[in-house]
Amino acid sequence: MRQEVKDLALRQLAEGGATALSINAVAKELGVSGPALYRYFPSRDALLTELIIDAYRDLTAAIAGAGDFSGLAAAYRAWAVAQPHRYRLLFGAPLPGYDAHDVQLVAAAQGAMAVLLAVAADSPDADGALKVQLEGWQPGVPPGRALAGVSAWTRMHGLVSLEIEGNYASMGIDPDLLFRYEIDRLNSGR
């Protein structure tokens, strides 16, 4: 039942945009009255939090077995393109009135980043204040690697987020070709 609620909630998010998560609407589609769902989730925010944590874990799983960095990048993109609503849940604008400071949520996000850092190259350019910050952020990781990880994530996110909002499509440019071009560049250190 909890799973059914989540599935329907995701489907409604997919159809109606990030604000479209409504307990009443989910209940209705489930053929049940609104208050019934409060047996399973204490509040709308709790449901939302669970969806986000699920999404982090799912994304993490999707990129974990993808091989080297190129494989990870392809898996990251494929996951996002297949379910843009979940990608937005993770990296889009914060939902009004929703406080994203749940402990499990932060842990789930770190899990995904750990997978990325495991296959990131090493950048020789981490120095000065940036180096100190990178060491503070990921104490066990060489700062050059942490920098390469953040940088790679940033570039993937730029590509993926513009793709899922249809920006390349409206230019008549195939996102696939652009993605390959950028990842090749990134891999060759450019």
Add this chain to the structure above:
Amino acid sequence: MRQEVKDLALRQLAEGGATALSINAVAKELGVSGPALYRYFPSRDALLTELIIDAYRDLTAAIAGAGDFSGLAAAYRAWAVAQPHRYRLLFGAPLPGYDAHDVQLVAAAQGAMAVLLAVAADSPDADGALKVQLEGWQPGVPPGRALAGVSAWTRMHGLVSLEIEGNYASMGIDPDLLFRYEIDRLNSGR
């Protein structure tokens, strides 16, 4: 009066997230009844469209006089960081129920891109199908330059969008240092 409405609408967007644009709320804050605003805007969507067009023009103006590519990148970022709600209006998730196919809107977006293309470097790597698409997208522009423009935009967007959602802050990393690192890399062809 129209300008006052727009200003208040922007302020409410800034405070309440992308869904927070409400004619009634704007009217209330203006000390006027809801229907009064229909003298000035035919509908909520029309107001929204105007805000988006304004934002494109404003962003275009901000990056137009910024000198070379490094200057443009800095101006682009400064504009977005100063008013993230407007940046989201342009490049964030589409608003549910809002159709972004206004003619003026498309023109405004192209104006911004033209400024970027004017200072973009040239990439030697545009070939094959991608080259054909780039030529179709910007007929008068060498495809290598178009590719460099799209690529630079993508990377700037990755940096800026993660910054305004607070992702670097939550890692303890100064977005300023990261931005400079990435733009230096981009400038040196890496």
Add this chain to the structure above:
DNA sequence: TGTACATCAGTGAACGCGCGTTCACTGATGTAC
């Protein structure tokens, strides 16, 4: 200067809608003797 009129910004009521959440409750199911 005074009067008749037109303009038009803004009003208040209403329509129909949806939301999250609480509350006391029904009624089916399963358990214990």
Add this chain to the structure above:
DNA sequence: TGTACATCAGTGAACGCGCGTTCACTGATGTAC
């Protein structure tokens, strides 16, 4: 096997809220003679 009871998923009404939009209207302002 039959009866008494506990559990608990789900109900329907209600609270207070906000939304976009329409409609007929008031009432102040400005214009024309």
